[in-house]
Structure formats: C-alpha cells, structure tokens
Amino acid sequence: MENTVRTKARSGVTVLAGPTAVGKGTVSTFIRDNYPQVWLSVSATTRPARPGEVEGVHYFFKTAEEFDALVAAGELLEWAVVHGVNRYGTLRSTVEDAVAAGRSVLLEIDLQGARQVKQAMPEADFVFLSPPSWHELVRRLVGRGTESAQEQHRRLETAKLELAAQPEFDYTIINDEVGRAAAELVTLMGLTPSHRD
Numbered sequence: 001m002e003n004t005v006r007t008k009a010r011s012g013v014t015v016l017a018g019p020t021a022v023g024k025g026t027v028s029t030f031i032r033d034n035y036p037q038v039w040l041s042v043s044a045t046t047r048p049a050r051p052g053e054v055e056g057v058h059y060f061f062k063t064a065e066e067f068d069a070l071v072a073a074g075e076l077l078e079w080a081v082v083h084g085v086n087r088y089g090t091l092r093s094t095v096e097d098a099v100a101a102g103r104s105v106l107l108e109i110d111l112q113g114a115r116q117v118k119q120a121m122p123e124a125d126f127v128f129l130s131p132p133s134w135h136e137l138v139r140r141l142v143g144r145g146t147e148s149a150q151e152q153h154r155r156l157e158t159a160k161l162e163l164a165a166q167p168e169f170d171y172t173i174i175n176d177e178v179g180r181a182a183a184e185l186v187t188l189m190g191l192t193p194s195h196r197d
C-alpha cells in the first residue's frame, strides 16, 4: 500500500493497530509524551492498573459491572476482550467531542476493535504497525519476559493471524525505531512532527 497517496477525506480519526508485541503501546506512549498536538484516546478497561498507570491518563479503570453498564448504554464506539482476559473499549463521546473540537484523534486499539471502528466509522484512517520481521516480533515478545512460555506461544499464534490482517489497512508503518515510527504516524495524520534533536 502506498503511504504517500491519500484516497479518502481526512476524518480526524486515525486507528493504530497491529500484532501483539509489535510495540503499539510504546509508540502511543512516545506520542503522548512528545506530540501534544495528537489527542490520544483514553480507553476504558477492566484490567487492573499497573504500577505507575494513572486513572484518566493511561486508562479509565472499570469494574466488570461498570464496563457492562457502558456497553449496555451504547457508550463504547468499539470494545473487545483482549488476550482472552480483560475487556477494553473506546468511549464514543470523548472521541466525538475531540473530533468536534477539531482535534486529531488517535485510537491505539487491538485488531478486533479496529474492525469495529471500520464498520462504525469507515472514513477513519487505518494504520497497521508492523514489526521489521517475524524474527524481531518473536524477540520482542520473548524478550519482555512478562508472559509464561505457554502464554508466549499462544500470543505468537495470535500474532500470525493478526499479521495476515495487514491488507485491511490503509497504511503500514514499520516499527523499526519508536521515534521514527511515531514521526511517520504523526506525519500521516497530517501534523508536522516538532523537531527533536
């Protein structure tokens, strides 16, 4: 897919997805820290907060009952069970308000969520974050050492399926280096990456 040719009107919403362990979280953290011109959507999740995570900054942390209520009230633009355990979802009203305010919105979500956004908001831009190679994806997943061997195996099987989804996306960015990938994404969003030395 040619990254420099736009075939759609800009909706103000960009969806970033990609396989497990490709570094979506690292890229979105880099964007949060370096590109205030991007409005990074804060998801709701039933996952417990990790040390250092802040309510309303990294996620809105919800109980299962609170999450059920958001789903029932139609307040989620998309939601999914990720890695078979916790639920994650995008709050519809916060995204709509940011778009209405003219902000450039970025959703960093999993593939199931990206497909739902494509149904609800086909005019959005869909960006696939790809590893430089399969070998590198395995290295990143095993290297971070946060999952058991069995869980690593399960996630690599999932990653194979997720990599096959690349043609569903408008653009592909290779996550070879986080700062470079983030700058490419911000440029794709039509924003000028501020100069960093």
Ligand code: 5GP
Pocket: 020, 024, 025, 043, 044, 047, 078, 079, 080, 082, 088, 089, 090, 108, 109, 110, 111, 112, 113, 114
């Ligand atoms: P983590 O628990 O490591 O923060 O995130 C786990 C996964 O959940 C990542 O793949 C991330 O992209 C995905 N995720 C985070 N927020 C959302 C969301 O609002 N919707 C969906 N579908 N996935 C999300």
